[in-house]
Amino acid sequence: MALWFPDWPVQAVRLSRDDPAPADDPLAIAEHHRIRACGLSARRRGVRRGMKVRQARAVCPDLEVIDADPERDARIFEGIIASLGEVASSVEVLRPGLVIIAADAAARYHGSEEVAAQLLIDAASRTGVDIITGVADEVTTAVIATRVAGGGVVRSGASTSFLERQPLGVLVAEEALGCDEQVVRTLGDLGITTLGELAAISVGSMATRFGQAGLRCHAIATARQSRRVAPPINTANWEISHIPEEPITRVDAAAFRARALAVQLHARLAEAGVVCQVLRVTADFTDGTTSSRVWRTSEPLTEGATADRVRWQLDGWLTARGVVEDTDGGITALWLTPLECVPPEMASDGLWDTGTSHRAVARQVIERVQSTLGITAVLQPVPAGGRGVAERIVLVPYGEQPDPVRRPGGKWLGRLPSPLPARLGGGINHPAAQVVLISASGTRVTVTAEVRLTDSPYALGWGPRRYLVTAWAGPWPVDDRWWDSSGQRYARLQVVGRAVSGTGTTWDAGAEPESEPRAWLLIWLKGRWRIEAIY
Structure with missing residues (x-):
């Protein structure tokens, strides 16, 4: 069972305010001068994801734009996860705003999937926050079900017939699915419009043409995902633990410890030759209670990604408890447990490596440079329209799009004919x-x-x-x-x-x-x- 909270970054901003603005006030979240998420009111006025901020303000002058803050999103989402944990035991976080739950276990405990779903929705309900559920045999199919017709239950054994009717674009509608946007765009250019048409392609053809990224899309289209929610721990002991001399009560101290533990964990995983895709964070508190949370990612966790998730989680726990003193609910012990580890070639860097994981690391470095030195500090060459050779390539800030007037597909009378020089x-x-x-x-x-x-x-x-x-x-x-x-x-x-x-x-x-x-x-x-x- 997947529970999706649409526009979560926007909802997190509203929930974090002591005096929230009316729900009909247009609000959007921006990152690198582009709209990353926007509320329903903003969409009704023409604001869309991917828009430049100045363009969004042109179509909606009273739009309130807030900078993206993943830590804020994760901290506010922790309260919802805690509420879900009171109804179901196996709650796994794909990202702030999207969780998956073992529906069969919840159904056995509460009597049926419908009852369990209603109880989970009631537990997570917050004023002004929408919740959409999807239930299916596979994690990825359940996630797609939340995006189609307002959610629903895909009956057991009907995943293939359900997926074959879905448009190809659902693969990139949710980032947690981990599909390469360029691969999906290329498939669309080749005339593939539905997941059924994608599933009809042979595995060998997908591997030869698109590599690991293509196989990922094909596996989702054919409902071949077999991972379970909250899987058992591997036999190998790669767990990392830490008992601080003094209880951790400050967020900055928690962030420092998260980075140190991430370094230790990934050193141990590197020595074993594996990468982690499902991580459990567990903490003991001075009042004798223990909190645990599971994080799943579509790509192998990097050292930085692990540190970020541990920091978000500790920040959420400390904030939710209102810790102000060493004896007021501080963290006395911390564990990082990799629940699902695979060889690197089974993750993303195999024989048919498409470089997705390397591009993600490069993107993080570039975005860090831009945040420090400005968006124009890193430029990338992109194809453009023109008559000569040098005019066909323009340099634009990384993440930006060239002027639409210079689009490559435009008509340029007198332009140099193909083939172009190398x-x-x-x-x-x-x-x-x-x-x-x-x-x-x-x-x-x-x-x-x-x-x-x-x-x-x-x-x-x-x-x-x-x-x-x-x-x-x-x-x-x-x-x-x-x-x-x-x-x-x-x-x-x-x-x-x-x-x-x-x-x-x-x-x-x-x-x-x-x-x-x-x-x-x-x-x-x-x-x-x-x-x-x-x-």
Whole structure:
């Protein structure tokens, strides 16, 4: 059974306030200048996830924007998890705002799944907070069920028939499913629109084309997930424990201890050659009580991810207890228990590794740099529209999208035809990019005012290197920005050649080509040939 709390970051902000604003006031959560989550009132006014903050404020001027805070989301969610724990014993957190529960165990205790679901909803109910439930044979199917038609129960054995009708987009609607967005987008481009069509593809084809990320999507579509909620501990003892000299009562002290325990745990797991995907955090308190919580992730836990979850959990427990003194409910002992460990190749870094886990680590580092130095501190190249070669790639801040006017699919009359060069040259003004074209008679080949070559190219010289021209096309005139004083007139020429042994200043007419052909995109500007790009 999956319990989904829609727009949880927004609800967490409202629940954390002593004097919450009315529910119809538009509220959104932003991260890196983009909307990460928004409430129902904001969506009704046109705000959507992924929007730039300035665009969201343009469509909804009275929108209140709050910075994303995962610790706040987890701390507030702890109160709901504690309430659920009074009804069911096996509560597992996928992320703040989404939990899974062993429905069969809860049904046996309370009489039926419907009764158990109603009791869980009643226990977790908070003013203004919606709850949607989904029940199925598999964890992933139950999560998808919460996203379809307001939740529901998928009867036993009917997961495949239920999933085959679902649109492909549900795989990326919930981040806890762990599906690669680029893979799902590519599948859509190939004409796959439903999970049923995805399931019809053979496992071998998915592994060959999309690797581990594709197999993850295929396993969800075919209901092949077999993990149970709160699985038993492995026989190997990889548990890490700590008993502080003084009870832990401060959040900063808990954060420091969480980092140290995460380092110890991952050192032990690395020595054993495994990674953890399900982690249980347990703490003893000075009043004699014990609290325990299970966290599950779609990808292997990293050292930083483990430290974050332990810190969130301890922060939530201390805040919920209102600890203010050493003798007022502080933590006296702490355990980290990996409940489900697998070899790395079974997680994400196997033979068909798609780099998903490495991209996640890189993204965390980049986002940390941007938060310190500004969003423009890290730029990434993205395809764009344009006529020339250099115009087809633009640098934008990491996580941002290029100007829609420069979209790659737009019509650009006069643009350079395919195939495009593989690498840009040193630039049209770079000295190393200057070349010489000569004809068979030894005269230099130039471009006339009528944009015609003075003779057919026979050889090309680039510094000490010599090439015999085997093919050429052009020239093509360009009148760039004719309406502006910064505009220039030039011409482009494509040339294919083979290297020869001669490296002096003279040409050997009898030299034989000695390598595979190479190709260049030349530009004639200010009376000289230059290399704009290399094929």
